[in-house]
Amino acid sequence: DVKVTQSSRYLVKRTGEKVFLECVQDMDHENMFWYRQDPGLGLRLIYFSYDVKMKEKGDIPEGYSVSREKKERFSLILESASTNQTSMYLCASTTQREKLFFGSGTQLSVL
Amino acid sequence: LAKTTQPISMDSYEGQEVNITCSHNNIATNDYITWYQQFPSQGPRFIIQGYKTKVTNEVASLFIPADRKSSTLSLPRVSLSDTAVYYCLVNKAAGNKLTFGGGTRVLVKP
Numbered sequence: 001d002v003k004v005t006q007s008s009r010y011l012v013k014r015t016g017e018k019v020f021l022e023c024v025q026d027m028d029h030e031n032m033f034w035y036r037q038d039p040g041l042g043l044r045l046i047y048f049s050y051d052v053k054m055k056e057k058g059d060i061p062e063g064y065s066v067s068r069e070k071k072e073r074f075s076l077i078l079e080s081a082s083t084n085q086t087s088m089y090l091c092a093s094t095t096q097r098e099k100l101f102f103g104s105g106t107q108l109s110v111l
Numbered sequence: 112l113a114k115t116t117q118p119i120s121m122d123s124y125e126g127q128e129v130n131i132t133c134s135h136n137n138i139a140t141n142d143y144i145t146w147y148q149q150f151p152s153q154g155p156r157f158i159i160q161g162y163k164t165k166v167t168n169e170v171a172s173l174f175i176p177a178d179r180k181s182s183t184l185s186l187p188r189v190s191l192s193d194t195a196v197y198y199c200l201v202n203k204a205a206g207n208k209l210t211f212g213g214g215t216r217v218l219v220k221p
Binding site: 004031033035041042043044045048050056058059090092094096097099100101102103104105107 | 143145147152153154155156157160198200202207208209210211212213214
């Protein structure tokens, strides 16, 4: 079975902390994505990567950065967490023109 | 970018057919249309994908008119467990920026 694994299901951090959200896929997909989801706002794309060490900004990249050092792993970094980054974060992966596989999500609370 | 527009919500009753239409006016020639289902506290999961005309699988049907500027997801005989948010996504042939619309919240009532 294909798998996209997000390192934490729930995370609580303090304002100003540096936060790492990790995502690992076991399908050898070249494309990986980070979305955030807030009530009533659907899925919004933060960053995506189409290859190792490659990254592209999505629709809401401000306050975030990403890292893709290995094909299977895509990390989302909040350099200095703020309360408005409290959200559900979803990682996904796919090959070109195939369906997206999503992780279970990380509910991040920034206090 | 192929931005998508869907109704915000729809109510239905068990046993009825639910049809959700998605507008994607800027779809490019080689783009595909894909639909996902999401339950609370879970990641979205793939339902169906199509390019033109009609596609059917064990879960749903997807109708795409000739101009491909819209698509309709059809859920036959829904049950309470079909209550979820449904998203359409234009799967780009070129480039990898996969941007979702707002989704449609479907509530199935007994």
